[in-house]
Amino acid sequence: MALAALLVIAAASALSLPPAASLAVTSPYMRPPPRETLSLLKDHDADGQTPQQVHISMVGLDKMRVSWVTDDDAPAIVEYGTTSGQYPSSATGNTTSYSYVLYNSGKIHDAVTGPLQPSTTYYYRCSSSPAREFSFRTPPATLPVKFVIAGDLGQTGWTESTLKHIAASDYDVLLLPGDLSYADFVQPRWDSFGRLVTPLASARPWMVTQGNHEVEKMPVVEPEPFKAYNARWRMPYDVDTAGTTSSDSNLFYSFDVAGGAVHVVMLGSYADFAAQNEWLRRDLAALDRRKAAAFVVALVHAPWYSSNEAHEGDGDAMRVAMEEVLYEARVDAVFAGHVHAYERFARVYQGKSDPCGPVYVTIGDGGNREGLAKNYVDPAPAVSAFREASFGHGRLEVVNATHALWAWHRNNDDEPVVADQVWITSLAANPACNRKKNKT
Ligand SMILES: [Fe+2]
Numbered sequence: 001m002a003l004a005a006l007l008v009i010a011a012a013s014a015l016s017l018p019p020a021a022s023l024a025v026t027s028p029y030m031r032p033p034p035r036e037t038l039s040l041l042k043d044h045d046a047d048g049q050t051p052q053q054v055h056i057s058m059v060g061l062d063k064m065r066v067s068w069v070t071d072d073d074a075p076a077i078v079e080y081g082t083t084s085g086q087y088p089s090s091a092t093g094n095t096t097s098y099s100y101v102l103y104n105s106g107k108i109h110d111a112v113t114g115p116l117q118p119s120t121t122y123y124y125r126c127s128s129s130p131a132r133e134f135s136f137r138t139p140p141a142t143l144p145v146k147f148v149i150a151g152d153l154g155q156t157g158w159t160e161s162t163l164k165h166i167a168a169s170d171y172d173v174l175l176l177p178g179d180l181s182y183a184d185f186v187q188p189r190w191d192s193f194g195r196l197v198t199p200l201a202s203a204r205p206w207m208v209t210q211g212n213h214e215v216e217k218m219p220v221v222e223p224e225p226f227k228a229y230n231a232r233w234r235m236p237y238d239v240d241t242a243g244t245t246s247s248d249s250n251l252f253y254s255f256d257v258a259g260g261a262v263h264v265v266m267l268g269s270y271a272d273f274a275a276q277n278e279w280l281r282r283d284l285a286a287l288d289r290r291k292a293a294a295f296v297v298a299l300v301h302a303p304w305y306s307s308n309e310a311h312e313g314d315g316d317a318m319r320v321a322m323e324e325v326l327y328e329a330r331v332d333a334v335f336a337g338h339v340h341a342y343e344r345f346a347r348v349y350q351g352k353s354d355p356c357g358p359v360y361v362t363i364g365d366g367g368n369r370e371g372l373a374k375n376y377v378d379p380a381p382a383v384s385a386f387r388e389a390s391f392g393h394g395r396l397e398v399v400n401a402t403h404a405l406w407a408w409h410r411n412n413d414d415e416p417v418v419a420d421q422v423w424i425t426s427l428a429a430n431p432a433c434n435r436k437k438n439k440t
Contacts, residue, residue: 027388035157048072051126053194055201063114069106074127076109103187145258150393151337152179154368165416177337178211178301209266211301245283260292269301273321284329294401303336305360310373330427337364341389356433402429
């Protein structure tokens with residue numbers, strides 16, 4: 001604890017210094033090795049129509065998509081209400097399925113509930129099954145709002161530890177910057193991942209974007225990329241709202257939280273950059289940031305800034321293609337996964353410290369089976385504020401229109417420990433960073 005406190009103080013001190021004197025912190029803490037992959041290949045309590053692999057995602061400000069799987073045919077209906085056991089409202093959606101080499105998925109259903117009241121707990125059941133009741137809480141309509149951010153989750157003992165820590169926090173929305181199941185072509189692992197995350201993902205919206213482990217493309221045999229991911233983790237890419245612009249791909253989209261006070265852009269590290277950039281310019285140009293969005297954050301998978309030796313350069317092409325658009329729109333922070341470690345940068349633009357650039361964070365340390373990325377470039381670049389190779393998750397609490405608190409929680413011997421913490425101030429509230437007009 002004493003070391004953690006010192007590191008927090010050191011990191012905070014480093015931020016307050018001018019860029020030339022920046023003191024990068026390389027934490028000496030090292031985690032034990034990867035943990036075993038969990039075995040959740042069967043849902044032993046389920047019959048063919050029992051809903052399983054339940055997760056929810058926001059659709060606009062006041063609707064929620066419920067997604068679930070049944071082994072056999074079942075209706076794509078969600079019944080819901082604000083009292084346990086009573087379901088006066090219902091929504092009917094769609095069912096899909098896919099095959100992958102010799103694997104045939106279960107029936108993958110989704111239905112959009114709402115309009116819903118903010119900050120309200122709804123009880124629901126899927127496919128009219130009396131076997132399982134779930135509940136979720138809708139995000140607040142105004143600030144403050146609490147996000148959890150965790151990338152590269154996988155399904156190991158460390159994932160379990162991370163999820164336990166996340167469950168103990170009272171968050172509103174989870175953001176996942178790619179690499180979910182680590183199914184790696186073995187499709188039943190998508191099912192086991194769905195079962196693993198159901199207790200959390202059925203209760204709070206899980207907003208995800210894709211990583212390289214989601215591609216699962218095989219020449220000739222399986223030429224369609226993201227087959228399982230797109231079928232199982234449908235996000236609200238096709239929804240236009242007051243503050244968001246629809247895209248034509250599940251691989252990149254945006255959504256608003258807290259009445260539009262926070263705008264979240266979910267980018268695709270493995271989606272076409274030209275089409276994505278065109279959509280991103282429109283999405284950010286339409287954002288009337290001064291009136292609505294106090295904070296704008298973006299997620300990618302492969303980090304644009306990293307001083308870890310793992311995956312060096314993987315995010316460079318995307319950074320070159322899209323960094324200017326985020327900078328011109330005064331995006332406050334960019335969160336990435338891919339590198340299995342934690343790192344926080346100062347505000348950066350084009351490789352240099354810039355007070356109007358985003359804070360860059362790598363949070364690819366959810367607990368996957370590949371283990372940690374322990375080797376860093378030495379010495380640390382001046383713009384790297386804190387870096388450590390251990391598993392954990394992050395929490396971003398947007399407290400008001402000017403301040404957000406970012407904290408990284410390390411899985412320290414199965415207890416979460418705050419190892420890095422920093423206040424992020426909104427660029428929209430900084431007169432020196434008045435947002436330039438977006439190029440459209
Ligand atoms: Fe990755």
